[in-house]
Amino acid sequence: MAIVDKSALLAERFGIEEVEIPGVGSVRVRPLSRAEAHAVRGQEMTEEEVEVRLLSVALVEPKLTEDEVKAWQANSPAGELEPVVRAVVRISGMEQHAAKAAFPEARG
Secondary structure (H helix, E strand, O other): OOOOOHHHHHOOOOOOEEEEEOOOEEEEEOOOOHHHHHHHOOOOOEHHHHHHHHHHHHEEEOOOOHHHHHHHHHOOOOOOOHHHHHHHHHHOOOOHHHHHHHOOOOEO
8 A cells, every 4th residue: 555645635625515405405514624623621621612613614605603503503403403403414524422522521
């Protein structure tokens, strides 16, 4: 197997995925980079705060600020954000068990 070229290793390689929100429409998300995932680690945050940070970074279309994600949380049914959050966790390579390990400081 050939050794990877440094430029290939350092190039951004985010895939974008569309997630359907039933009755609302679709959003487009990208995975978190390792640096973005680490930026949350070591900080004491509630699950809500982790969700706000995750979605404000990963939403590509529409792009939302942290305050806009908080407004979405406040104005939508409890489960509406779940498929979006699950998609971000999955495409970031942080499935359920990995997400808990990545964000152990999250408190309910």
